[in-house]
Amino acid sequence: MKNYLIAKSRRIRSSPYTSRIENQGVTAYTTYNHMLLPAAFGSVEDSYHHLKKDVQVWDVAAERQVEISGKDSAKLVQLMTCRNLSKSKDGRCYYCPIIDDQAGLINDPVVLRLNENKWWISIADSDVILFAKGLAIGHKFDVKIIEPNVDIMAVQGPKSFKLMEKVFGEKITKLKFFSFDYFDFKGAKHLIAQSGWSKQGGYEIYVENTKSGLELYDHLFEEGKEFNVKPGCPNLIERIESALLSYGNDMDNNDNPFECGFDKFVNLDSDINFLGKEKLKKIKLEGIKKKLMGIQFESKKINLSSSLNIEDEKNEIIGELRSACYSPHFGKVIGIAMMNSPYWNVSQSVKIEVNNNTFTGKVCDLPFI
Numbered sequence: 001m002k003n004y005l006i007a008k009s010r011r012i013r014s015s016p017y018t019s020r021i022e023n024q025g026v027t028a029y030t031t032y033n034h035m036l037l038p039a040a041f042g043s044v045e046d047s048y049h050h051l052k053k054d055v056q057v058w059d060v061a062a063e064r065q066v067e068i069s070g071k072d073s074a075k076l077v078q079l080m081t082c083r084n085l086s087k088s089k090d091g092r093c094y095y096c097p098i099i100d101d102q103a104g105l106i107n108d109p110v111v112l113r114l115n116e117n118k119w120w121i122s123i124a125d126s127d128v129i130l131f132a133k134g135l136a137i138g139h140k141f142d143v144k145i146i147e148p149n150v151d152i153m154a155v156q157g158p159k160s161f162k163l164m165e166k167v168f169g170e171k172i173t174k175l176k177f178f179s180f181d182y183f184d185f186k187g188a189k190h191l192i193a194q195s196g197w198s199k200q201g202g203y204e205i206y207v208e209n210t211k212s213g214l215e216l217y218d219h220l221f222e223e224g225k226e227f228n229v230k231p232g233c234p235n236l237i238e239r240i241e242s243a244l245l246s247y248g249n250d251m252d253n254n255d256n257p258f259e260c261g262f263d264k265f266v267n268l269d270s271d272i273n274f275l276g277k278e279k280l281k282k283i284k285l286e287g288i289k290k291k292l293m294g295i296q297f298e299s300k301k302i303n304l305s306s307s308l309n310i311e312d313e314k315n316e317i318i319g320e321l322r323s324a325c326y327s328p329h330f331g332k333v334i335g336i337a338m339m340n341s342p343y344w345n346v347s348q349s350v351k352i353e354v355n356n357n358t359f360t361g362k363v364c365d366l367p368f369i
Helices: 018-023 044-053 073-080 128-138 160-168 170-174 210-223 236-241 277-286
Strands: 028-032 035-040 055-059 065-069 092-095 105-107 110-115 118-122 144-146 151-156 180-185 188-193 202-207 229-232 290-297 308-311 317-327 332-340 349-354 357-364
Touching: 018 055, 018 210, 035 055, 044 055, 044 229, 044 236, 055 160, 055 210, 065 073, 065 128, 073 118, 073 128, 105 128, 128 144, 151 160, 151 210, 160 170, 160 180, 160 202, 160 210, 170 180, 180 210, 188 210, 202 210, 210 229, 236 317, 236 332, 290 317, 317 349, 332 357
Parallel strands: 055 229
Antiparallel strands: 028 035, 055 151, 065 118, 065 144, 092 110, 110 118, 151 202, 180 188, 188 202, 290 332, 290 357, 308 317, 308 349, 317 332, 349 357
């Protein structure tokens, strides 16, 4: 796969940390929410090994917030997701598939309940803010919807806990997974959640005070020297091994929550009102016709820049490969695929064609690790 340069313009926003990561040696960008997101600092495989062993600081300011406030804010947030939020609590994060009236996925964000009348929908890649505004106008909800000036940095990896304790004190060690609280840094308050787009553990710092955030960014690297801290970014290998799904890559608006394995986040038996509820009931009754699964290929290299058809031994199309990478853990290429029924059974033989080369593999469960 050939890489091309991204031409910066007003259409693509830089983050407050962009100048810093460029000085630190970022080698590739992608774009999310019309903003630059670092995609590599040299070798992705080297960064993968470092992430699993030490600690990294990520510029993930592209993970923008949709802030919904007002007396009808809880109604609007619930209307957007099939997960029951009626018993949600302040200071907690909730993974919430957002769907449309046909049960197609709009996104799969983390929702933060700041209080009963103020929520942040923390999204990576789609214009959810426009979807929310449309629903609010159509339902005449009394809400205010904005994109606040919040620029997230993430601290990820097994040594993130020691680094964050060194910077913020013992209090942060009491923070539970998918909970958040406010922590002081040189007089500025920062909302910090124990969360992040890796399975290695860590935190996300929701920076509202840009000046303080930049000082904190630099301070994390200074204090993190003893933990071998390095700049990093969401790692393709680690996310595929962990089956951390990427909206727009592994799933999109043509897929529903059941097909993507989000069953436990679909609440059809409660009396909550959400978009696409009746459609999901019908899908559940009739059963799904495709399903996200893993595939292990008998190869060490496959170049994948877009989805590829998956065939069986009779050359019939039985699925679609959506993400893939070489896994050092398995010593082969692994991928996330949407498999058609009944071909999603474990050990189902598959093949793909790339540049006139045939690669064979077998279906497996997710996650890989």
